[in-house]
Each structure stands twice: as structure tokens, then as C-alpha cells.
Amino acid sequence: MSRIETDSLGQVEVPDDAYWGAQTQRSMINFAIGNERMPLSVLHALALIKKAAARVNDRNGDLPADIARLIEQAADEVLDGQHDEQFPLV
Known part of the structure; x- marks a missing residue:
């Protein structure tokens, strides 16, 4: 589908x-x-950066807490490898 x-x-x-x-x-x-993809270590590092940025922007009042938590949750899922197949490009 x-x-x-x-x-x-x-x-x-x-x-x-x-x-x-x-x-x-x-x-x-x-x-x-080709079949090359972005190395998972790079994708996971970017997820860690996103998580840290969400946390800092929440603490600074620049991002609503509920949105920050959702970004952190998504970043944790990426870090756990739950979405590795969702990054098909180099």
C-alpha cells in the first residue's frame, strides 16, 4: 500500500x-x-544532538515542554535503533 x-x-x-x-x-x-546509506552512527549522533537541543530549548522557554518531550522521545527511539530503516539515503 x-x-x-x-x-x-x-x-x-x-x-x-x-x-x-x-x-x-x-x-x-x-x-x-547504489545501496549505500548514511552510517547509523551518524544518524544516531544527529538524534542525540536533536534531543539535547530540545532539552535546552525547553529549559530556555523557547520550546513548549510537551513538544520538547515528544522530540526527546523520538530521538530516544532513533537512538534505540527503532527507526533505522526510515533513513534510506546517503
């Missing part, structure tokens, strides 16, 4: 279970030049 996502280039089909959108799907279609 798939869903329709739209960007500035129009509509594109994206798998229902994908967390990505139209631009990532287009990249996968138009630049299918």
Missing part, C-alpha cells in the same frame, strides 16, 4: 509505512545509484 505525497514537483507515491515524504521518495527514484 502507498499514500500520495505532494511537493513542488507534484504528486508521488510513498509507501504507507514510510516516515519520509515526497522529496526523499523522489531522491530514491531519481538517484538510485
